[in-house]
Amino acid sequence: MPELPEVETVARGLQSLITGRRIVSVSLGKTDFIDDPAAIEKELPGRSILEVKRYGKFLLIRLSRPATGEDASADEEGALLVHLGMTGMLLPQPVAEPAKKHTHVALLLDDGRELRYVDARRFGRMAYLAGDVLQKELQRFGADPLAASLQEFVSRIQKRRARIKALLLDQGVIRGVGNIYADESLWKAKLHPAQLGERLTNEQLGKLYRTLQEILRKAIALHGSSISDFLDADGLPGEYQRHHRVYGREGKRCVRCGSKIRRVIVAGRSSYYCPNCQKAPRGFGMMGKKTKARAAASKKNEKSKKGK
DNA sequence: CTCGATCCCTGGACGC
């Protein structure tokens, strides 16, 4: 599933593969994941690709002004914003090559290739944005974990009451981290996913900041994690899944202490952690069941047991 | 502000 390292990998690949190419035409398949399909069809043809970069989990494909400026109102630089969701892929391929199943967007380039967007589950998102609308959209997101200072990282988390796992996943706090790298960094920093942001010490957050950066950089170097079907712009899988220490390892031994890795739901997501290395905060018991009433009832039960 | 629930979507795993 594409998170920061996977998106960075795709961005770097596309940057070298399609920068400078001009978009000749657009063909669309299913469009329910596109903000404004008509805008894509209208605005893209005639524009050149200036740059491809990562913005959080988005690919930001910067486009030139249209080559032919007959429409003055649209005569500005814009960008194609692409979120790969869970199963999205952006593949530049020769027109002659048969398109994969679930190819929903094809941008014909001026060198005989197509930039194809393939996404079985269509959890991705695509939009053409320009000017103030683009700027406003980008401003919704938090700090880039590889660019943020320690001070910024700490203040963004420490002033929040939510659980650290939820904060790491919240794109408005930190942009680009998803379930895999949240769990891996929390394990390495020895922090339980249910810890509250405001209760973490400077020392704990310093450790988390450094481990998160270290893990993201290593994962980028290995072209990301391919769990099910992630492929980079060259159609190749990543290698970082071999280095996962907790993600997807429920019941297996912690490589640090030998305890069995557990899985709980935190922030609505599967969260893998080592119960020995990552101590739960007070109050985080056998919860996460069904209702608060049920939790309260079991709490009462324990109390009366102890009272005896 | 923070939470959980729900929806979106399809393929893969699993049970029978």
Place this chain on the structure above:
DNA sequence: TGCGTCCAGGGATCGA
């Protein structure tokens, strides 16, 4: 072999 069921997960949205 072929069903049916469950699950994965990012993000938007809604109600508590």
